[in-house]
Amino acid sequence: MKKLFIGNLSWEVTSDDLRAFFASFGTVIDAVVIMDRMTGRSRGFGFVEMETEEQANKALEGNGKDLKGRAMNVNMAKPQENR
Incomplete structure (x- = not known):
């Protein structure tokens, strides 16, 4: 699994912020x-896809790290059919 679930995000965090933070762990394919939909505000979570599983495992070290004043929860994303 190369996709990470990122929770407990500050409302101010953008996709670019996620991309920049996780780039230190490897190549970020996608960050969102x-x-x-109604308010246009962040729902406080997002996803980051890394280039390799090894990089995704390394990016788990971001768990508990501060981004714009909040400690992020970083976990492997669950496939949609298993939610």
Whole structure:
């Protein structure tokens, strides 16, 4: 699994912020903060896809690290059918 679930994000965190933070662990293929369709505000979580599983495992070290004033929860993303 190369995709990570990133929770407990500050409302101010953008997809670019996620990409920049996780670039220190390897090549970021995609980074997205999930937005509320009605309000346009962040829902406080997002996803980051790394180039390799090895990089994704390394990126788990971001768990508990501060990004814009909040300690992120970083876990491997669960496949949609298993949610």
